[in-house]
Amino acid sequence: MLVRWVIQTRQPFTVVEHPAFRALIEATGATLPIKTADTLSNRIKEEFHSRRAYKKEELARSSQTLALSLDVWTSENQIAIMGIIGHWISPEFDRREKLLESTEIYGPHSGENLAEVVLRMLDELDIAPKLLTITGHNAATTGRSAIAYTTNSSRAKILKPFWDHTNSVSKACPTIVEDLSIYWSLDDLLNDVRNAEGDFEDVNIEIRDAMERGIQKMNKFARIMDDNLLYYVAPVLNQRIKSSLIVSQMSEQSSGVIVSQVREFLKKDYTPEPFVSCEVDHPRPAGMSETM
Structure with a gap:
């Protein structure tokens, strides 16, 4: 007491x-x-x-994802303090809010200093992989902290390749010739995250499961593409691509089937026209022999 x-x-x-x-x-x-x-x-x-350890255990047990809200203020004795509150939904669908950090800030209220507080707290409580969002009251300070964290977080590491992919597609305004390569490169990204391969070896199971759901949704559009042979015909007709893209991305059996279908399609819809001579027989003037 x-x-x-x-x-x-x-x-x-x-x-x-x-x-x-x-x-x-x-x-x-x-x-x-x-x-x-x-x-x-x-x-x-x-x-x-003791209470910190209990809070860490509670977060591990009752949260799968987490949102943070934070603010900075000056106490009556002129000490800069940063407070961080965690918000999450428990497995029983109860809304939880807990004060996760209240600490003195040393040095200027820069985004870098605030981000250091956030990162340290995330590491101590082992909740970095669960983080969804950070909301700050003052955009000039806490907003920069959120950006500084996001830049260095594993979540940004995952999202950046997808942002780069989407941004490049938007700027390029591609034609149907590029549709297959766009789809397949996105499919490769999703599979790498789902399987925790390459740059995504440290991805947690929640994000991998989310990618699996994304792949399932994307496969619906893939089936629509598969039903329309024109998506395969377009790159084949391109002299720089031809069948190389299909062969490189599909199994030997599948690519063979697609290429054969494309050839049959082109033979059927683009049959050779009968040859018509451009020479015209003009009537011979009277009195003119054939040898003239």
């Missing part, structure tokens, strides 16, 4: 050494359990670490 009283009423640790406080405790007939400021400080640290 003494530790809680000191924390909640914001008493100085030296209060337990003050003669008036000791006299008050003795007047009640109780024994002062903590007699020095150093002992009180150690007890508070023990209480903090």
Whole structure:
């Protein structure tokens, strides 16, 4: 109770050494359990670490994804403090909100300093892979912190290739000739994340499952493409591509079937026209022999 009283009423640790406080405790007939400021400080640290460990265990047990909101303010004694609150939904669909961090900020309120606080907290509580969003009250400071974190987070590492892919497609305004390569490169990205291969070896199971659902949805569009041979005919008619793209991306059997279908399609729809001579027989003038 003494530790809680000191924390909640914001008493100085030296209060337990003050003669008036000791006299008050003795007047009640109780024994002062903590007699020095150093002992009180150690007890508070023990209480903090105990509650921190419980919070970490609670997050591991009850959260799959997590959103953060944070703010920075200056206390009455002119100390800069940053607070971070976690928001998540438990497996029982209960909304949870917990204070995850409240710490002094050393140095300027720059995005880099704030990001360092966020990163340290994410690492201590082992929740970085669960992070969805960061919301800050002040865009000039906490907003930069969120950006600084996002730039360095594993989630950004996953999303950046998809952003680059989408951005390049939007700028290029591709024709039907490029449709297959666009689809297959996106399919390769999704599969790499789902299988935790290449640059995505450290991806957690939740993100891999999300990619699996994305692949399932994309496959619906792939079946539509497969039913329309024109998506395969277009690159084959391109002199720079021909059948090389299909052969490189599909199995030998599948590519052979597609190339054969394309050839049959082209023979059927583009049959050779009968030869028509451009020479015209003109009537011979009267009195002109054939040898003239």
